[in-house]
Amino acid sequence: MNTHRPILSVDGVSKRFSGPYSLLRRLKGEPPLAVHALSNVTLDVERGETLGIVGESGCGKSTLARCMVRLHEADDGAVRFDGTDISNLHGSARRAFNRRVQMIFQDPYGSLNPRMTVQQIIGEALSVHKMRPKADIPARIAELLDLVRLPADAAARYPHEFSGGQRQRIGIARALAVEPEVIVADELVSALDVSVQAQVVNLLLQLQEKLHLTVVFVAHDLRLVRHISHRVVVMYLGQIMEISPADALFSAPRHPYSKALLEAAPELDPGQKNRNVALRGELPSPLNVPPGCPFAGRCPHVFDRCTVERPLLSPRGPGQLAACHLTDFGAAEAAATLPAQPGH
Amino acid sequence: MTASTAQTTMSDGTKGLVVRGLTTTFDTTRGLAIAAADVDFDVAPGEVVGLVGESGSGKSVTLRSIMRLIREPGKVSGRVEWGGRDLVAMPAEELRKVRGGEIAMIFQEPMTALNPVLPIGVQIEENLKAHTGLTGSQRRARALELMNIVGIPAAERRLDEYPHQFSGGMRQRAMIAIALACSPKLLLADEPTTALDVTIQDQILKLLLDLRDRLAMSVVLVTHDLGVVAATCDRMAVMYAGRIVETGTVAEVFARPHHPYTRGLLGSVPRSGHSRTMLQSIDGTPPSLTALPQGCAFHPRCSFATEICRTDRPPLDLIGAGRRVACHHHEEVAAAEPIL
């Protein structure tokens, strides 16, 4: 619909991991179980936006994030950065891609090498990518620490001397050291306390503004994703259920799963107490994804077509896509709330 | 305690839980850590009370201290009144009858709280064996009934399965079934949904509310998630650095927080209609329990702090019926621009 090219596009990506291969299965001559972490995922990340990816455990959101930075290679399909298939990049081209697309990790304890000082961690990124002449590196480190609001004396210290929130800031500083265009943040704040979460989220919002970053924000916390994102991708069992502008998703979700997810997330309003369970049933195992719609087993609106035919993502409102056979699901609410306005 | 008259009438008239001056300390290599200090709160029958705070605030320690589940070198003092008896001073033998009988507890991580080598059914029956005089077949029937109450499908078959064969949500249900075995009057829940996905969390929270109604039991729910408190609790107590800083009904506290920490916590959580705006975060990080600041423990992070906050610790004052706050400037805080 647009003439410009998305900065990062995911085109029909699938990813399988081999699961446990039990003796019984071997004896029966059956193939090993495979976890279908992603199946046929397609989405675009536009330059300068924050794209939220949300879903429950096993939905494939972390696998997708890792495919985007090429920590995983896609089994099928392609991830394109600026139009180039990233699986074709080698040598210096690959390093250039790494420089332009960075990742920040979830675990504030595991994501920093415990035997290196902050200065060594950030300095290594600067020197490997030759971001600054050697003599300017200490000054640049100080600048980066200031950017993520860490005290200047942090440089000489080791990761274990910092709190969880501070460690995440170090992770952000390391990613920013190579002046990337895209940052993929995988559950950036979910290991942090609420008040510290807010600090890091604010920092990310400010940095994005200042440095014109494109951010892919992967999280399980719907409130947080809604707050930070321009557009939101809702995933379930390795597939995209809905892609919507954040406001539209929250006012008028067009997929039953998005709606259930919204209802299940507890709101900060004691007046809204509700005793009805948003969604019954269990998360199915990704070892055995049902044919048809992956959500069919728990969907309150399921009908016979859902169990045999997998619905494809198709347009709903402006900039809104959903994968559901009920094409007018949520249409009434959408008409009531939104005077048709383009997404962002 | 200054204004305990209001509460004594309550503890006399009914048989709820009354906690007074509960203090738990740990002797560590870095000095004495005061994990919970002078904690006062009440739980009326049938009431759901939320204990909210961040990591290290003392919420879980408080819950465990009620059941005396604090291991050496931890020390518990104060009073925990339950049915006219003091759980802190009670002999171990008697306490065993209360634990798992009248008061039950569920934990955050059901996989570690359940015994991995025993079938779920056996673990439920174990509790019945300890606290009731039921025969083997009666126990089996009761276990089946409990599995149905907590909503585990195909209960007959699942009684003989092991914890690893259950999903996270089902494990939490199984743990609740064990806790309910002897129809407790008080359920202590320590972050019961933190490890669960949001749709499963929603199911478990609503199950707890249903059970509260059906069994007329009280619940103390420890959580860090204010959304969970809003959705489930009647009253709440906010903890910071081992102390309760504010209590009241959930509606009151959310509508008009009187403590700057409560206010900051509420502001830290993203709400609808304010996309991509700065959150009202709290600067800094919680203090170490071995090196608490002088005066009010929150003052280094507080935008309302003045000289008195650096020198004098504010008492937990009564400011309305069942409404308490520990802040020198609570009126100012309450009068500040609303954040919700």
Added chain:
Amino acid sequence: MISLATTTRTVLRGRKLPRSLIGGGLILVISLVMAIWPTLFAPYDPNLFDYNALLAPPSWDHPFGTDSFGRDVLSRVIHAYTIDMQIAIFATVGPFVIGTLVGAFIGYVGGFWEALFGRLVDATVTFPFLVLVIAIVSVLGPGLGNMYVAVGIVGWVFYARLVASEIKVQKRLDYADAGRVMGYTPMRIVFRHLLPNAITPAIVYWMTDMALAILLGSSLGYLGLGAQPPAAEWGVQIADGKNFMNTAWWISVFPGVAIVLTGLGFSLAGDGVAELLRVRR
């Protein structure tokens, strides 16, 4: 070894040296000094025959007594430090270095090489270590040089197994992925990032292994497959004294005490190093 340097550099910040390291280190430093300058301490030439004092019991002249050739046992025990400390180091450095490198490679690449290595480990652990070494020395011929070769052939496997399993744990942590996302080369990730975090168990094992190497060297010396008489070596000395155990116990007992003491030094130091290298989170 950059990894080793990073590992040690990071650990000394603001920490007291563990007591076991101080104790063990002291024993080892004294042992090393005696190994390098034995003549400073030994009152006699270790190979000087004194036919006037055959099998003399401990006395002021000969504090540890003399052996059947009238050689001073104290001087021989001191001179043996040269050979035995050399065994401790030479028999273990090779396995440590080779094993660490191979282990780092196997742990990082996994797959086929890991499976192949697994078979090799199985084959090696099937035989008792000593039996395997003796078999190899028998083929190569007795002597210290061949003993080092034999121990090297067998010993690296244990280091490699330790390092490989630790690298496998470390490479799954987010900091390794952070390095990959940064576009760092596998060499840099392994040697700069993973190995400093994975090498601790190997270093600790190295310490105990040096004690074991002395025992092994002495055993082979005793069996006549290691250091050759008349060299002063504790195992050879114990073998020399075995016929006189009832009449002249001092010939065997004092070298034995030296073995135990040096072994104690290594294991204390090993404990201390383990404590010192523990990563704080």
